[in-house]
Amino acid sequence: MRQLLLLRHAKSSWNDPGLDDFDRALAERGLMAARLMGRELAARDWLPELVLVSPALRSRDTWRLVATELPAHPQVVFAKALYDASAADILSQLHQTDPASNSLLVVAHNPGLEDLARQLVGPGSEAKARKKLEEKFPTSALARFIFESDWSSLSSARLTHCLRPKDLG
Numbered sequence: 804m805r806q807l808l809l810l811r812h813a814k815s816s817w818n819d820p821g822l823d824d825f826d827r828a829l830a831e832r833g834l835m836a837a838r839l840m841g842r843e844l845a846a847r848d849w850l851p852e853l854v855l856v857s858p859a860l861r862s863r864d865t866w867r868l869v870a871t872e873l874p875a876h877p878q879v880v881f882a883k884a885l886y887d888a889s890a891a892d893i894l895s896q897l898h899q900t901d902p903a904s905n906s907l908l909v910v911a912h913n914p915g916l917e918d919l920a921r922q923l924v925g926p927g928s929e930a931k932a933r934k935k936l937e938e939k940f941p942t943s944a945l946a947r948f949i950f951e952s953d954w955s956s957l958s959s960a961r962l963t964h965c966l967r968p969k970d971l972g
Contacts, residue, residue: 807897807948807960808849808908809920810869813837814942815861825886829864836943836968837865841872843971844908849947851877851908855896857885859912865943866910877908885911890918900954907954913940920946925959935965943968 813833829837844850850873856866858881866879884896893915900907909916917940924933936946944967950960 804905805950805952805954806849806851806906807923807950807957808844808851808906809916809946809948810840810865810908810910811913811916811940811942811944812857812859812862812865812910813840813868825859827859827861829861829868833861833865833942834868837868838872839968839971840943840945840966841869843945843966844869845872845874850875850906852906853877853900853904854879854908854910855882855885856880856910857888857912858883859886862886862910862912869910885909887912888915890915890922893919894922894957897957898955902953902955904954916940920948920962920965923948923957923960924962925950926961928962929964932962932965935967935970936962939967940965941967941969 813836814830815827816830854877856862947964948960
């Protein structure tokens with residue numbers, strides 16, 4: 804069984820309107836939410852073996868804070884193709900995942916990440932998780948999928964959870 808975790812980057816700051824989008828840092832709320840999601844991943848034992856991260860500052864910072872809460876240090880790849888990526892772009896990255904990896908975390912951006920999550924929802928998905936995903940996929944939201952196929956043929960999977968920081972307290 805393979806596990807795919809899709810994590811939208813944490814809330815970014817808009818304090819400097821002249822700053823390039825790529826270079827926006829996390830807001831205070833984002834700092835707390837990223838750590839919270841890292842603790843949740845660790846508590847649930849949803850530990851990635853491989854992590855693909857958009858190179859935008861807010862995504863890198865989200866991953867850095869999540870990683871501080873995890874018991875192990877997975878392989879991390881900063882994938883330029885994940886910045887401003889469509890669902891198809893992200894799926895293309897997933898299709899290239901090393902077949903030896905069984906658990907993958909992607910830290911990226913909307914609308915591509917949310918579009919992909921909705922596109923992947925397949926038979927047997929949890930109704931509650933699907934409803935949350937359809938409502939909203941805010942910053943720091945996490946969608947967890949499981950599936951049996953190879954990464955190269957991934958087109959749908961079973962959505963087991965959709966977690967948002969506000970749901971976790």
